[in-house]
Amino acid sequence: MPSRSSDLLLMACAVLLTPAAMAASFDCSKAAAGSIEGLVCKTPALSSQDELLAKVYKQAQAKAQNEHPPTLKAEQRGWIKSRDECWKADDKNLCVGDSYRLRIxxxxxxxxxxxxxxxxxxxxxxxxxKEVIATFYPSEPPTLIAEFGDSTSLMYAQPAGRGSKYQGRNESFWEHQDEATVVWGYDGAEMKCARQ
Structure with missing residues (x-):
């Protein structure tokens, strides 16, 4: 016959394993059923990514204190809206997970x-x-911030048969043996660049 203490232990475990108790950077009890926030709350891997993003965002806030104009908070709100668009995806978990990885x-x-x-x-x-200045970061996925003229582009690593390839919104950077092929801007011409 189970003891009262084992009954209490089982109840405590059940509470800890309920979706509402999953850790997330927002209140899971307020997440609507079927929403992307609800999915994050009930999926341990996504909940962990949400917690990691919250930590990284807090670190970014500390560095962005003197940012003019202040853009971090507005960009984060925009990112949340785009993450929530994953409700349209065939594989919602994959879409949300990728969204977190790229934002982090x-x-x-x-x-x-x-x-x-x-x-x-x-x-x-x-x-x-015609100078491109690149800084590489060991994030997951790896990233590159490139500057050309008066503009900057964030690019993410892409699979490449050889060398290192990065893709941004309208820019690409492909380096192999100290030479890079760079395309800058929508319909931009391919540039052949040599590492200095």
């Missing part, structure tokens, strides 16, 4: 929360004025 990597590189390799200078098309 973005904050770690943009706010230099990880040690970067660089800056590394590349001169393109043999014209010193």
């Amino acid at each position: 990597a973005e904050l770690q590189s943009r706010y230099q929360l990880l040690p970067g390799k660089g800056p590394v200078r590349f001169v393109c098309d043999q014209q010193p004025a």
Whole structure:
């Protein structure tokens, strides 16, 4: 016959394992059933990613205190909206997980929360004025922040047969043996760049 203490232990375990008790950076008791927040609350792996993002975001906030104009909070609200669009995805868990991974990597590189390799200078098309400056970060996935002229691009590592390949919104960077092929901007011309 089970003892009262074993009954209490079983009840405590049941409470700890309920979805509402899962750790997340928001109140799971307020997450709507069927919502992306609800999915995060009931999925341990996603809940862990949410907690990691909360820690990384707090570190980024500390570095962004003097940011003008202040953009971190607005960008985070925009990211939450895009994460919540995963309700349309065929594989919601994969979509949400990828969303967290990319956001964590973005904050770690943009706010230099990880040690970067660089800056590394590349001169393109043999014209010193056409210079790309790249800093590489060991985030997951690996990231690159590149500067060209007066613009900056965050790029994520992509599978490559050889060398290192990164893709941003409208930019790409593919380095192999100290030479890089860079495309900058929508319909931008391919530049051949040499590491300096």
